[in-house]
Amino acid sequence: xxxxxxxxxxxxxxxxxxxxxxxxxxxxxxxxxxxxxxxxxxxxxxxxxxxxxxxxxxxxxxxxxxxxxxxxxxxxxxxxxxxxxxxxxxxxxxxxxxxxxxxxxxxxxxxxxxxxxxxxxxxxxxxxxxxxxxxxxxxxxxxxxxxxxxxxxxxxxxxxxxxxxxxxxxxxxxxxxxxxxxxxxxxxxxxxxxxxxxxxxxxxxxxxxxxxxxxxxxxxxxxxxxxxxxxxxxxxxxxxxxxxxxxxxxxxxxxxxxxxxxxxxxxxxxxxxxxxxxxxxxxxxxxxxxxxxxxxxxxxxxxxxxxxxxxxxxxxxxxxxxxxxxxx
Ligand code: TRP
Numbered sequence: 001x002x003x004x005x006x007x008x009x010x011x012x013x014x015x016x017x018x019x020x021x022x023x024x025x026x027x028x029x030x031x032x033x034x035x036x037x038x039x040x041x042x043x044x045x046x047x048x049x050x051x052x053x054x055x056x057x058x059x060x061x062x063x064x065x066x067x068x069x070x071x072x073x074x075x076x077x078x079x080x081x082x083x084x085x086x087x088x089x090x091x092x093x094x095x096x097x098x099x100x101x102x103x104x105x106x107x108x109x110x111x112x113x114x115x116x117x118x119x120x121x122x123x124x125x126x127x128x129x130x131x132x133x134x135x136x137x138x139x140x141x142x143x144x145x146x147x148x149x150x151x152x153x154x155x156x157x158x159x160x161x162x163x164x165x166x167x168x169x170x171x172x173x174x175x176x177x178x179x180x181x182x183x184x185x186x187x188x189x190x191x192x193x194x195x196x197x198x199x200x201x202x203x204x205x206x207x208x209x210x211x212x213x214x215x216x217x218x219x220x221x222x223x224x225x226x227x228x229x230x231x232x233x234x235x236x237x238x239x240x241x242x243x244x245x246x247x248x249x250x251x252x253x254x255x256x257x258x259x260x261x262x263x264x265x266x267x268x269x270x271x272x273x274x275x276x277x278x279x280x281x282x283x284x285x286x287x288x289x290x291x292x293x294x295x296x297x298x299x300x301x302x303x304x305x306x307x308x309x310x311x312x313x314x315x316x317x318x319x320x321x322x323x324x325x326x327x328x
Contacts, residue, residue, distance in 0.1 A: 005143030007036040008177075010043040010083065010136050015060035017067040018203035020187035020196030023246065028146055028182040030072035038078040039140050039310060040068065045083045045090075046132060049125040050118065065299055067206055070289035081306030083136065088314040092321065093128070093135040099164040100131050108153060134158035138174045139314045146180045155179040171324035173317070185242075192221030192239045207289055210279040217275040222267045233260040233267070240267070240274055248277040 009029060017026060032038055042061050051057070061082060073080055083089060105111060105127050114126050125132075137145055137158050145155050155177060162174045186195055189202025196203045204216045220240050226233040235241035235257050244253050252273060259265035292299065 003037045004035050007032050007144045008039045008137050008140050008142035009146050010041040012047045013042050013044055013060040013064050015063045016205045016207050018205050023187050026071045033078050040080050041083050043083045070285050075302045079306045079309050081310045085307035086311045086314050088318050089135045089139055092139050093132045096161055097131050099168055100161055130154045130157045134161045137177050139317050141175050142177045144180050145177045146182045169324045173320045173324045188239045190220045214275045217271050229266045230263050232263045235260045244274050247281050
């Protein structure tokens with residue numbers, strides 16, 4: 001089947017993935033394989049801008065690859081690889097940095113946010129983060145980049161860099177990527193207010209056991225106005241209900257919706273029902289993950305093979321880039 005073009009996306013190696021990662025990104029990565037030629041990258045070099053030790057990098061990369069594969073990334077069809085395995089990206093990053101205005105980088109909201117978060121470590125790599133990201137994207141002649149809303153300015157920025165490069169060197173070798181928004185909804189964490197994330201420890205890991213899942217779901221914050229079992233609740237503002245809508249059968253969603261409002265069902269019961277449905281939903285994922293995890297060498301082979309295929313594309317692009325730049 002003819003594909004519509006090439007997709008590239010990257011994510012930092014954050015280890016075991018959670019429901020927020022799944023609903024916000026992975027699910028979409030999996031679906032896009034049907035229509036596009038997909039290149040998915042674990043950006044370990046980007047991770048170095050914020051991590052102080054590299055101790056966990058390997059393990060986190062491995063766990064993340066496991067989760068992606070178990071969720072349905074098909075490595076025979078798509079390219080799954082680790083950023084640092086294709087060093088051409090560093091070279092392209094350097095060339096692109098010469099057509100990028102420093103002031104624009106330091107003006108980006110994402111950079112300012114990092115400065116607030118880690119004032120003691122405002123490294124050079126952090127400033128160049130979007131340039132490296134642009135190199136990731138254009139190295140593979142990417143047509144479409146699926147990203148969450150927070151990353152959208154980076155793609156716009158990548159388009160600008162591409163235009164500057166092509167204009168300066170009077171070439172068309174680099175392609176301006178299109179952005180495709182993936183976040184259909186903000187996945188809220190167990191606290192019922194912040195975005196689900198590992199750093200806030202308000203997440204549910206896809207790979208956790210059914211028992212751990214039940215335990216986590218029990219911690220979820222529900223309608224704060226519902227103090228007693230006999231108080232009616234408001235599903236419209238309850239994160240457990242939001243989750244029901246994503247993972248429970250329609251009849252059960254309807255039942256919870258009506259019964260909660262008249263205190264016919266309590267929060268504990270409601271949570272257990274959600275946890276059971278979530279566990280059921282994740283059963284095939286967990287089985288596949290366990291199978292993959294039993295053969296770690298296989299994961300390494302998949303990543304090596306991905307790097308080899310990615311590198312073949314990257315090297316070709318770099319030949320064209322150097323030629324366009326008329327490098328001696
Ligand atoms: N910046 C992205 C993030 O922090 C990760 C990333 C790196 C990326 N390179 C990319 C995303 C290229 C899309 C395309 O989540």
